Amino acid sequence: xxxxDPLFTVLKLMEEAEEQASLQLRxxxxxxxxxxxxxxxxxxxxxxxxKQMEQQQGKQISASYYHQFHQFIRQIDDAIVxxxxxxxxxxTQQQHRQVHWQEKQQKRKAVEMLLAKKAEQTxxxxxxxxxxxxxxxxxxxxxxxxxx
Numbered sequence: 001x002x003x004x005d006p007l008f009t010v011l012k013l014m015e016e017a018e019e020q021a022s023l024q025l026r027x028x029x030x031x032x033x034x035x036x037x038x039x040x041x042x043x044x045x046x047x048x049x050x051k052q053m054e055q056q057q058g059k060q061i062s063a064s065y066y067h068q069f070h071q072f073i074r075q076i077d078d079a080i081v082x083x084x085x086x087x088x089x090x091x092t093q094q095q096h097r098q099v100h101w102q103e104k105q106q107k108r109k110a111v112e113m114l115l116a117k118k119a120e121q122t123x124x125x126x127x128x129x130x131x132x133x134x135x136x137x138x139x140x141x142x143x144x145x146x147x148x
Contacts, residue, residue, distance in 0.1 A: 007115050014108040021101040028097040032090040039083040046076045 053069055 018104040021104040025097040025101045028094040
């Protein structure tokens with residue numbers, strides 16, 4: 001099939017759009033991983049801090065230290081809640097990008113199918129034309145021999 005078919009231009013545009021969507025999906029996946037990693041780091045930090053307080057059990061600690069400890073734990077908990085929200089937003093964005101990429105992929109495949117169908121139809125038409133010429137040549141040969 002001739003490369004002059006406008007569908008080849010459409011296919012090229014679809015491939016570029018799919019590639020762009022793929023890059024956006026990858027960026028969203030990396031952002032999700034980064035946020036999940038930050039969330040885990042905060043949770044691990046909180047756990048370590050709680051273990052430190054546990055080690056203080058049975059020891060004499062001041063009321064102000066105890067108050068500061070609980071205040072700090074609340075701050076860590078607030079940060080964890082914010083990070084959980086950030087992870088959820090990143091998951092939503094990643095899912096949106098996944099759907100967007102799949103839509104672009106489907107459109108590209110549809111254009112490829114159209115081009116394949118056109119190529120097949122063109123090939124069939126060429127085969128029919130070739131067969132017609134062969135039949136015509138054979139008929140002429142037959143008539144020439146019959147007239148002799």
